[in-house]
Amino acid sequence: MTFDPSISIGVLGGGQLGRMMIQSAMNLNLEVACIDPDPNAPCKNLASHFVNGDITNYDEVLAFGEGCDVITVEIENVNIEALEELERRGKKVFPQPNVLKIIKDKGFQKQFYLDHNIPTSDFVLISKKEELTRHKNLLPAANKLRTDGYDGKGVQIIKTEADLDKGFEAPSLLEKFVDYQKEISVIVARNEKGEMSTFPVVELEYHPEQNLVEFLFSPSEIDLSIRNNARELAKKVISEFDMVGLLAVEMFVTKDGGLMVNECAPRTHNSGHHTIEGNITSQFEQHIRAILNLPLGDTSVKGSAVMINLLGHPNHSGHARYEGLAEAMEITGMHLHLYGKKITKPFRKMGHLTLVGDDLTALKTKARALKESIKIIA
Incomplete structure (x- = not known):
């Protein structure tokens, strides 16, 4: 097989995920173009070609592609x-449009799981808020917008009948x-x-109010049999979709x-x-390997790791400043990733830290202390 790095990759979206994908693509001498509605998107200065455009607009996406x-x-x-x-x-479009059509709509996505014998929680589809009262038997529950929800947005927790008014119209x-x-x-x-390859199972810990991942622990400490079952379940999901690319499967x-x-x-x-x-x-490298039909890489862990999301301070909006980062950089095994976002907003993802080492318990203790010491303010 001959690898041709002159192939042109286009990414819809120019946020931090695209930015880190480009950083990985550079190691393969690949050029990546991006389109994003934000003229100052994180990918802007790294992409080989950047288009300030609407990724939901038919004509603009067609012209870019x-x-x-x-x-x-x-x-x-x-x-x-x-x-x-x-x-x-x-x-070549990966993931394929038919897959995106299902996954971008949480209602279609949940129905897909039912239709393909993939275990998932009980749910009902709601067209307007008043319908919630008919399904009080499901409480406590989460009310999720079918489309446009991301990073914890588009989710309302409905614990009791008193919370029904919080639902989405x-x-x-x-x-x-x-x-x-x-x-x-x-x-x-x-x-x-x-060809398929899974990464080892990781555990997630969420922010109690914002439904955002706050900490990630790798590798998971759950029983080996459960880890093996989880990896097989992830393979089943991507196989049922017949999808090419990378799929993150979140499970309970x-x-x-x-x-x-x-x-x-x-x-x-x-x-x-x-x-x-x-x-x-x-x-990021694995995603590139998958969409270019290259051999998939070794996903083995090098050691234990803890990832911390760096979120904008809840009371600050404006030009971002970082308190506590200089002190954090003195820690052995700490790796800092800032996403190129000049403006901070409450709970906006501004970057992440990864701590690597041999002792996961010790890393967790360090991570919790770091979370308290770093503040992103305006």
């Missing part, structure tokens, strides 16, 4: 019809809470040849050791950021 050999995404909210047309014109789903012991994630890759480990798929993301994901330093192959 015409100049690329392979088109991929770093966010699901894109114009599917334009991607379908690009595919008809012979362009838009198409959504009501999803019964799962009595779980752990929230985990498995990232799985699949190329056009059908129930109290009896069972698994339920919560939701998935057909792209690089927050639950794989630690792989840059913590694994032999990063999720």
Whole structure:
């Protein structure tokens, strides 16, 4: 097989995921173009070609994709019809538009799990808020917008009937809470040849109010049998989608050791950021390998890792300043990634830290202290 680095990759979305993908692509001498509605998107100064455009607009996505050999995404909210047309014109589009169409709508996504015998929690589809009162038997539950939700936005917790008024006045789903012991994630890759590879299971800890990942722990400390089952379940999900690319599959480990798929993301994901330093192959390189139909890389861990999301301070908006980073940089095994965002907003993802070492327990203690010492203010 001959590798040709002149192939042109186009990414819909120019945020931090695209930025880290470009950084990985540079090691393979690949050029990556990006389109994003933000004129100062994190990818702007790294992309070989940057287009300030609307990724939900048919004509703009079509024009952008015409100049690329392979088109991929770093966010699901894109114009599917334009991607379908690009595919008809012979362009490689990964993940495939039919997969994106299902996953970008949480209602379609949950129904897909039911139709393919993939374990998931009980749910009902809601068209408007008043319908919530008919399904009080599902409480406590989460009300999720079917589309446009991200980074914890588009989710309302409905614990009791008194919370029903918090529901969304838009198409959504009501999803019964799962009595779980752990929230985990498995990232799985699949190329056009059908070769698959999973990253080791990681555990996720969420911010109690914002539904954002606050800490990630790798490798997971759950039982080996559960870890093996989770990796096989992730393979089943990507195989049922017949998807090419990278898929992050978030799951609940129930109290009896069972698994339920919560939701998935057909792209690089927050639950794989630690792989840059913590694994032999990063999720970003693996995604590139998958969409170019290259051999998939070794996903073995190099050691223990803890990832911390760096979020904007809840009371600050404006030009970002970072308190406590200089002190954090004195810590052995600490790796800093800032996302090129000049403006901070409450709970905006501004970067992440990864701590690597031999002792996961010690790393967790360091990580919790670091979380308290670093503040992103304006």
